[in-house]
Each structure stands twice: as C-alpha cells, then as structure tokens.
Amino acid sequence: MEISNPYQPLLSVDDGENNVSQQELAAQAQERQTAEKRLVRKLDTRLLPFLSFMYLFSSLDRSSLGNAVLDNFEQDVGITPDQFNTCVTIFYVCWIFDLSDSKQYSTKAIYSQEMASIAMLTQLPLLMICWGSIACLHAAVKNYQQLMTLRFFLGFFEAGFFPGVVYFLTLFYKKNEMATRIALFWGSTVAAHAYAGVLAYGILQLRGNGGLTGWQWLFLIEGIPTVVVAVVSFFYLPASPSTWSMFTEEEKILAIERLNEGGEITNHHITLGDLDASNKKQALKALTDWKVWMYMVMFFCGSVPNTSISNFLPSIVKGMGYNDKLSANLMSAPPYVGAVFVMIAGAYSSDRRKDRAFHAIAGACVCMIGYIILTVCTTRPALYTGVCIAVAGIFVINPIVNAWLTGNIAPDMKKGVATAMAVSANNSAGLLGSNIYRHSDAPRYLRGHIANLIFIVIFICLALTQRFLLQRANKKKYEEKSKLTADELQQVLENDSRVGDESLDYVYRL
Numbered sequence: 001m002e003i004s005n006p007y008q009p010l011l012s013v014d015d016g017e018n019n020v021s022q023q024e025l026a027a028q029a030q031e032r033q034t035a036e037k038r039l040v041r042k043l044d045t046r047l048l049p050f051l052s053f054m055y056l057f058s059s060l061d062r063s064s065l066g067n068a069v070l071d072n073f074e075q076d077v078g079i080t081p082d083q084f085n086t087c088v089t090i091f092y093v094c095w096i097f098d099l100s101d102s103k104q105y106s107t108k109a110i111y112s113q114e115m116a117s118i119a120m121l122t123q124l125p126l127l128m129i130c131w132g133s134i135a136c137l138h139a140a141v142k143n144y145q146q147l148m149t150l151r152f153f154l155g156f157f158e159a160g161f162f163p164g165v166v167y168f169l170t171l172f173y174k175k176n177e178m179a180t181r182i183a184l185f186w187g188s189t190v191a192a193h194a195y196a197g198v199l200a201y202g203i204l205q206l207r208g209n210g211g212l213t214g215w216q217w218l219f220l221i222e223g224i225p226t227v228v229v230a231v232v233s234f235f236y237l238p239a240s241p242s243t244w245s246m247f248t249e250e251e252k253i254l255a256i257e258r259l260n261e262g263g264e265i266t267n268h269h270i271t272l273g274d275l276d277a278s279n280k281k282q283a284l285k286a287l288t289d290w291k292v293w294m295y296m297v298m299f300f301c302g303s304v305p306n307t308s309i310s311n312f313l314p315s316i317v318k319g320m321g322y323n324d325k326l327s328a329n330l331m332s333a334p335p336y337v338g339a340v341f342v343m344i345a346g347a348y349s350s351d352r353r354k355d356r357a358f359h360a361i362a363g364a365c366v367c368m369i370g371y372i373i374l375t376v377c378t379t380r381p382a383l384y385t386g387v388c389i390a391v392a393g394i395f396v397i398n399p400i401v402n403a404w405l406t407g408n409i410a411p412d413m414k415k416g417v418a419t420a421m422a423v424s425a426n427n428s429a430g431l432l433g434s435n436i437y438r439h440s441d442a443p444r445y446l447r448g449h450i451a452n453l454i455f456i457v458i459f460i461c462l463a464l465t466q467r468f469l470l471q472r473a474n475k476k477k478y479e480e481k482s483k484l485t486a487d488e489l490q491q492v493l494e495n496d497s498r499v500g501d502e503s504l505d506y507v508y509r510l
Contacts, residue, residue: 035250039255040177042251055185058162058189059188061132061226062091065088066312067329069314072215073215076215077142085435088435089434091434093155121168124164124233125230125233127157130153134154136227138219139212139215139223166178183343190340190343193313193336197333198333200218201333282413282499294462298462299398299425301456301458302364302401302456306433315437315445321443331384335387339395342396343399346400347403356509360396360400361464366393367396374387375453407509408509409501473508474507
C-alpha cells in the first residue's frame with residue numbers, strides 16, 4: 001500500500017480549480033520545517049546517544065591497560081616497563097592502515113544503498129563483540145607474548161568502528177548536520193577516560209576476591225558489558241531510515257526525502273572504494289596538495305599529546321604524589337570531565353563564528369600552558385592544575401582541525417583521499433605518543449612533558465602558517481577576479497578547467 005506524503009511540496013498554479021495561495025505554501029513549508037526538526041531531534045535523542053554509548057566502551061576497553069598498570073599488572077604478568085610500552089604501541093599499528101574511507105564503506109561498487117546499510121548494521125555489533133571478547137581475555141594473560149597478541153587484535157577490531165559509525169550517520173543526517181554530531185559523538189571518548197578512572201578506582205579494590213587480582217576484575221567488568229551492549233545493538237540499531245521502528249510512516253518518508261533534496265543519498269561519503277577512471281585525477285591531486293600535507297603534520301603534532309595522555313595519565317598523576325594506586329586512578333578522572341565541556345564549547349564556538357584556525361590555536365595554547373606548568377613546577381597542587389589545563393586543551397584541537405580540512409578540500413574524491421591521509425597521520429601519532437612517557441622518567445616524566453610541549457608549539461606555528469597561506473590564496477583568487485568584467489568572469493568560470501577547491505570561485509575557510 002502506497003503511503004501518501006503529507007509533506008509533499010505543492011506548486012502554486014492558477015487554473016481556476018486548484019489554486020494554492022502563497023500563504024498556504026508558506027504554512028506547508030513551515031509545517032515541513034517543524035516536522036524535520038522533530039525528526040532530527042528524535043535522531044539526536046535516540047540514535048546518536050546509543051552510538052556514543054557504544055563508542056564509550058571502545059575508549060574504555062582501550063584505556064583499561066593504563067589503569068591496570070597501577071595494580072601490579074607488570075609484576076603479575078612478568079613484563080618490564082619497556083615491554084609494557086611496546087604493548088601499548090602495538091595497538092596503534094592497525095590504526096595506521098585503517099584509512100577511514102576504505103573499500104568496505106563504498107556504496108557504489110559492491111552494494112546498493114540498502115545493502116550497504118544492512119552490511120554496516122551487522123558490522124558494527126560484530127566488531128564490538130570481537131573487541132569486547134578480547135578485552136575479557138586480557139584477564140587471562142600470563143606473559144608478554146600473549147599481551148602483545150591481545151593488544152594487536154584489540155586495535156584490529158576497534159580500528160574500523162569509528163569510520164563505520166561516521167558512515168552509518170550519513171544514512172540519517174544531512175551533510176550540514178554531520179559536523180556537530182561527530183563532535184558530540186567524539187566527546188564520548190573523552191567522557192570514557194573520565195569514567196575509566198572512577199570505575200577503576202572501585203574495581204581495583206576487588207583484588208583478592210574470587211582468587212582474582214584487581215586488574216583481572218577490571219578487564220572482565222569492562223569487557224563483559226561491551227559484549228552485552230553489542231548484542232543489544234543488533235536489535236536496536238536501524239538498517240535505514242525507512243526501517244526504523246522509532247519513526248512513524250510519515251517520518252520515514254520525510255527522512256528519505258530530506259536526504260534526497262541535496263543529493264545526499266546519491267552523492268555522499270565518497271570513499272576509496274569509489275575510485276575509478278573519472279575521479280582518479282582528483283585522488284592524485286590530494287597526494288600532491290600542500291594543504292593536505294600541512295593538515296597531516298598538524299594532525300600528527302596534535303595527536304601525540306592526545307595519545308600519550310590517554311595511555312599514561314594515571315601514571316603521571318601517581319608521580320605527582322598520589323602514591324596509592326586507587327587514588328591515582330580516581331584523580332585521573334576530573335581532567336577529562338573538564339575536557340568534555342571545553343571541547344564541546346570550543347567546537348560550538350568554532351562553528352558559530354565560522355573560524356577554524358584561531359580556535360584550534362586557542363586550544364593548543366591552553367594545552368601549552370598546561371605543559372609549561374608541568375615542566376617548571378614541582379608542588380602537587382601546581383602539577384595537578386597543569387595536567388587539568390593540558391588535558392582541557394588537548395581534546396579541542398583535532399575535531400576543529402578535522403572540520404577545517406573537510407571544509408577546504410574538494411571535490412568529494414579528493415576530500416575522501418585527503419581525509420584518509422589525515423586519519424592515517426593522526427593514528428600514526430600513537431606509535432610515538434605511546435613511547436614518550438617511560439618508566440625511567442618517573443615520577444616527573446619531564447621528557448614526555450617537554451616532547452608534548454614541543455609538538456604543541458610546532459602545531460601552533462603550522463596552524464598560523466596554514467591560515468596565512470590560505471588567506472593569501474583567497475587574495476590571489478580575488479585579485480584575479482577583480483581584473484575581469486562581469487561577462488569575462490562568467491566566461492572564465494564556465495571554461496575554467498580547475499575544479500574543486502582549485503577553482504576560481506572557491507573560497508578557503510580560515
């Protein structure tokens with residue numbers, strides 16, 4: 001049975017019988033706008049929070065090793081501090097090669113839109129079940145080789161989850177709605193780090209119960225719920241807007257129509273799997289574009305402090321004088337709580353003011369102040385204040401730089417390749433970030449703090465340089481256009497062989 005669409009736009013015709021007034025058109029447009037807002041609100045309150053909840057477990061299972069090390073984990077398993085750093089590092093190996101826009105997310109070559117959405121619906125829970133099971137297996141680890149293997153496969157299965165969710169969201173949200181949703185989704189990983197410290201504080205006190213150590217209880221209690229949530233997601237997550245039981249029949253139609261209006265369904269989320277002869281040139285353009293390489297280095301510099309803090313904050317806090325393992329885990333939570341609010345506020349201000357460079361630099365400056373305090377001060381209150389300030393600034397950087405990159409690279413294939421390159425640079429920072437805090441540098445960890453400080457300073461210099469170069473490129477385009485008459489300009493634009501962000505009428509976002 002065909003469903004009539006109450007939001008179908010009407011044309012104003014004057015045939016004497018079916019005349020629709022401007023007032024009626026305006027009222028119908030207002031009704032559709034209200035319905036669309038209600039639909040998006042339903043997505044924001046019922047779909048996005050659940051996906052964020054799933055990703056929270058990814059961050060929780062990833063960071064549990066940093067909390068476990070405060071419960072005699074190294075001594076119980078029989079590994080050295082250097083071997084522990086290597087185990088942290090191996091996790092990021094898979095992330096380097098996970099180009100977030102890989103073939104598995106292509107909707108063009110293999111799957112229809114509906115088939116692709118069903119495949120993604122199955123893949124996300126399966127990935128979660130796999131890494132949750134591996135997280136549980138950490139409780140049975142007995143030596144260095146076993147830990148290395150488990151950390152590798154934990155990274156292997158977690159690597160595809162974030163890009164998978166980003167693709168999944170494109171099935172429900174418009175392009176101009178995605179940036180805010182990704183920022184909110186990304187916030188769950190910061191919240192997870194705060195939650196991990198508090199959770200570890202309670203769980204590690206179970207040491208001795210049931211013949212298990214505290215760290216064994218930690219891996220089990222954090223891993224088992226991951227598997228449970230994954231099973232629930234099989235039944236909760238919709239395959240597509242047209243099949244979600246949370247929508248009314250009218251909302252299902254509207255959800256599909258609104259994506260069709262701007263070509264969202266037929267031309268969205270271009271990936272490496274969509275590479276063919278027609279867009280191969282644009283893919284190669286990304287590899288030779290100075291803007292892309294600048295963004296890659298910026299991502300790397302901003303992510304080294306991010307990954308290092310995420311893995312070693314409990315140990316850093318312990319070195320400040322919180323010698324009790326439980327206190328160190330508990331005191332590692334507040335910095336992340338503050339970081340969540342700062343990150344969301346920074347992203348919101350960046351969107352509202354339409355500024356990327358200065359907001360990213362502001363976050364980096366806050367981070368820099370924190371590391372300066374950690375480097376020059378010696379008292380516990382000052383050091384703890386420094387780490388809170390540093391963490392607050394760290395997590396502002398990457399979401400804004402990500403939005404800055406995607407707003408300045410076009411067309412879609414070039415943007416897809418550029419994004420994959422940036423993600424690879426971002427993830428490769430984990431290899432370095434997981435090795436700059438060494439056990440031999442305890443309790444001050446000055447080498448790690450100074451290294452992060454240097455990367456932050458480099459990031460600030462790169463961001464200022466990138467903004468200057470983009471501003472100069474805009475000025476050159478403006479000067480070229482100003483020399484032409486209106487007719488000449490129109491002719492140039494029509495015959496311009498330059499496409500995407502290289503075209504004369506493309507303005508770079510600053």
